[in-house]
Amino acid sequence: MHGHIEGKPILEVRDLTVEYDTGGDRPVVAVDSVDLDVHAGEFVGVVGESGCGKSTLLFAIAQLLSPPAAITSGDVRFQGQNLVAMSEKKLAALRWRDFSVVMQSAMNALNPVTSIGTQFRDAIMAHDEAVADDRPAEVMRLVGIDPIHLKSYPHQLSGGMRQRAMIAMALLFTPDLIIMDEPTSALDVVAQRSLMVQIKELQQQLGFAVVFVTHDMSLISHFSDQLVVMYAGQVVELGATRAVFDHPAHPYSKGLLDAFPSIRGPKVPLIGIPGSPPNLAHPPSGCRFNPRCPEVFADCPKVEPELYQVGAVQARCLLHAPGAATAAEPVQEARS
Amino acid sequence: MTDVSVDTDPRAAAPTAPLIDTRKLTRHFRVGRGLSPKMLHAVDDVDITVDRQEIVALAGESGSGKSTIARLLAGVYTPTSGEIYYQGRAVSSMRSRRDRLAYRGDVPMVFQDPFSSLNPAFRVSHGILRSLKLHQPELTRAQRNEEAERVIEAVGLAPASDLMYRYPYELSGGQRQRIGFAQALAHKPKLILADEPVSMLDVSIRIGLLNLMAELRRSAGVSFLYITHDIASARYVADRLLIMYAGHIVESGPTEAVLANPKHPYTDLLLGAVPDPRAPLSVAVEGDTGEPPRVIDPTPGCRFRWRCPLVVDECHHVTPTLRRLGEGHDAACHVAEPDAGTHATTAGQRG
Numbered sequence: 054m055h056g057h058i059e060g061k062p063i064l065e066v067r068d069l070t071v072e073y074d075t076g077g078d079r080p081v082v083a084v085d086s087v088d089l090d091v092h093a094g095e096f097v098g099v100v101g102e103s104g105c106g107k108s109t110l111l112f113a114i115a116q117l118l119s120p121p122a123a124i125t126s127g128d129v130r131f132q133g134q135n136l137v138a139m140s141e142k143k144l145a146a147l148r149w150r151d152f153s154v155v156m157q158s159a160m161n162a163l164n165p166v167t168s169i170g171t172q173f174r175d176a177i178m179a180h181d182e183a184v185a186d187d188r189p190a191e192v193m194r195l196v197g198i199d200p201i202h203l204k205s206y207p208h209q210l211s212g213g214m215r216q217r218a219m220i221a222m223a224l225l226f227t228p229d230l231i232i233m234d235e236p237t238s239a240l241d242v243v244a245q246r247s248l249m250v251q252i253k254e255l256q257q258q259l260g261f262a263v264v265f266v267t268h269d270m271s272l273i274s275h276f277s278d279q280l281v282v283m284y285a286g287q288v289v290e291l292g293a294t295r296a297v298f299d300h301p302a303h304p305y306s307k308g309l310l311d312a313f314p315s316i317r318g319p320k321v322p323l324i325g326i327p328g329s330p331p332n333l334a335h336p337p338s339g340c341r342f343n344p345r346c347p348e349v350f351a352d353c354p355k356v357e358p359e360l361y362q363v364g365a366v367q368a369r370c371l372l373h374a375p376g377a378a379t380a381a382e383p384v385q386e387a388r389s
Numbered sequence: 390m391t392d393v394s395v396d397t398d399p400r401a402a403a404p405t406a407p408l409i410d411t412r413k414l415t416r417h418f419r420v421g422r423g424l425s426p427k428m429l430h431a432v433d434d435v436d437i438t439v440d441r442q443e444i445v446a447l448a449g450e451s452g453s454g455k456s457t458i459a460r461l462l463a464g465v466y467t468p469t470s471g472e473i474y475y476q477g478r479a480v481s482s483m484r485s486r487r488d489r490l491a492y493r494g495d496v497p498m499v500f501q502d503p504f505s506s507l508n509p510a511f512r513v514s515h516g517i518l519r520s521l522k523l524h525q526p527e528l529t530r531a532q533r534n535e536e537a538e539r540v541i542e543a544v545g546l547a548p549a550s551d552l553m554y555r556y557p558y559e560l561s562g563g564q565r566q567r568i569g570f571a572q573a574l575a576h577k578p579k580l581i582l583a584d585e586p587v588s589m590l591d592v593s594i595r596i597g598l599l600n601l602m603a604e605l606r607r608s609a610g611v612s613f614l615y616i617t618h619d620i621a622s623a624r625y626v627a628d629r630l631l632i633m634y635a636g637h638i639v640e641s642g643p644t645e646a647v648l649a650n651p652k653h654p655y656t657d658l659l660l661g662a663v664p665d666p667r668a669p670l671s672v673a674v675e676g677d678t679g680e681p682p683r684v685i686d687p688t689p690g691c692r693f694r695w696r697c698p699l700v701v702d703e704c705h706h707v708t709p710t711l712r713r714l715g716e717g718h719d720a721a722c723h724v725a726e727p728d729a730g731t732h733a734t735t736a737g738q739r740g
Binding site: 241320 | 450451561562563564591592593594595596597599600618619620621622624625648658659660661662663664665666
């Protein structure tokens with residue numbers, strides 16, 4: 054389904070389900086049967102509102118979930134190995150070396166009482182891998198920070214520099230996959246843009262794949278190859294980023310795209326997406342988006358939609374079900 | 390939404406002085422201790438005017454002093470120097486408890502983080518009822534409840550009679566922020582200081598709150614000082630846009646004029662960084678480090694000079710002041726060119 058990059062994906066997520074045991078009669082299904090493929094060197098964006106399960110998905114991929122959350126079914130195959138079934142000891146060897154995670158808040162992810170350099174050394178010493186002594190300085194230069202800051206403590210760096218230091222740490226062993234959870238959300242627009250450009254440059258230079266979670270769809274429009282739109286724990290749209298932006302097939306993706314004003318072009322009144330995301334302990338029947346959907350029709354509260362192929366993208370919407378009377382025009386986009 | 394009638398306070402009947410007006414407003418903070426005290430210049434010589442029923446956006450990066458201005462206007466900080474005039478009256482001259490209460494009721498603030506600005510131990514109506522008790526002690530308990538219901542409905546939360554008895558954890562982020570606006574509205578305010586009211590919220594519900602601000606301006610006749618780092622949302626709601634950098638206002642003017650024809654190179658940089666999927670990727674910000682400027686004991690000269698692509702010799706010695714460069718459009722830059730037909734004057738000479 055990801056035809057534009059050849060070869061086997063390095064990360065294959067199949068039917069992944071994560072449940073939070075809340076002590077009630079029904080667990081909260083935060084990630085519901087998600088499939089996701091990431092190829093070497095690919096930039097995959099995962100977008101959705103807060104509470105849609107996007108961060109839980111990332112944590113599940115990295116095997117960082119802690120109770121009451123647990124993977125109840127599905128596989129995460131990374132370079133052919135199933136991470137779900139792997140022991141903590143084997144996982145520890147893979148983390149940092151083969152895949153790394155950049156957390157949302159660098160202020161909380163970095164240890165405030167040791168210097169950046171000490172934290173880098175900790176990560177290196179946790180692995181048997183021989184790493185050149187000047188590697189920490191090298192990765193700091195890669196992200197555009199003077200290596201002198203290896204001696205600095207996190208509070209001595211600005212928000213943007215702390216995020217860059219986190220990314221530098223993620224690059225220590227030149228992993229094949231970096232998982233990023235809203236790394237730019239604490240930054241203002243100028244710092245945000247320069248960090249995005251830098252991530253993209255590093256990716257082109259070093260060839261790692263990125264899974265990037267954000268709630269701001271516009272942020273990744275120019276950076277990601279594949280886009281995954283999540284709603285209420287499910288993937289509702291999936292496809293090449295440009296195709297999703299140009300012809301969003303799911304009403305929710307359309308809503309997200311129309312939810313923010315533009316600084317160019319005519320000023321138009323916007324309405325956003327009315328209502329709020331559903332309570333995952335009691336998701337609406339049928340299509341989970343139906344109570345907020347502007348294009349809802351009679352079948353929506355009754356039939357649970359699957360992911361249907363709509364031109365170049367896939368969408369979980371009954372408008373696009375095969376044989377649906379109201380089927381939209383197929384998208385005639387050639388995949389780049 | 391119930392219609393909130395425009396306040397007919399007799400003071401508002403004399404619309405000669407602007408609603409709020411600051412002259413050379415300055416706030417410094419002391420950083421460092423002992424033998425090496427240093428001064429952090431958070432806000433320097435800021436002149437801001439907000440008129441009745443006007444939405445003014447104040448934009449700039451983190452650390453530029455936007456929130457300090459809001460706190461100065463709200464009376465949380467006292468100015469190091471300079472003065473705030475409210476309807477022509479100096480705020481520093483309001484000494485009595487009655488005057489200060491009246492001012493604070495007229496100029497309330499809405500905070501950035503709806504998750505920490507509501508007390509989790511009390512029902513969401515608590516803040517509204519308490520401030521009603523403080524500001525309008527003549528109301529009975531029933532009248533206070535009625536009034537709380539009215540403002541909760543005015544911010545688009547229905548049914549108010551149910552929602553006001555819930556706890557903050559039972560509401561979504563967007564709903565909590567609407568409660569924040571309801572608290573501000575309970576005072577029948579003249580100017581609401583909205584300090585990044587939507588930046589903690591999901592993109593999909595931000596627009597609802599921006600629409601609410603426009604609606605409240607129309608129905609309740611309030612003005613807003615909308616503080617944001619998101620220029621696109623500023624364009625959506627604001628009549629005028631002020632761009633702030635390192636404690637100075639570097640550009641001000643009608644929103645469309647500033648966006649269509651930015652005069653200050655920092656405004657250019659800020660506009661180039663706004664992600665816009667509808668436009669091709671701009672390269673304006675390449676090479677910029679995005680680091681905040683130095684404002685601890687600054688030396689004279691333009692504070693943007695280290696990042697500026699247009700820097701000239703003068704920028705290192707002379708601090709630029711706002712100059713009139715177009716119709717109501719000012720910029721503090723030595724290099725900026727005036728619009729054709731506009732004579733560049735010092736903006737301070739305006740009425």
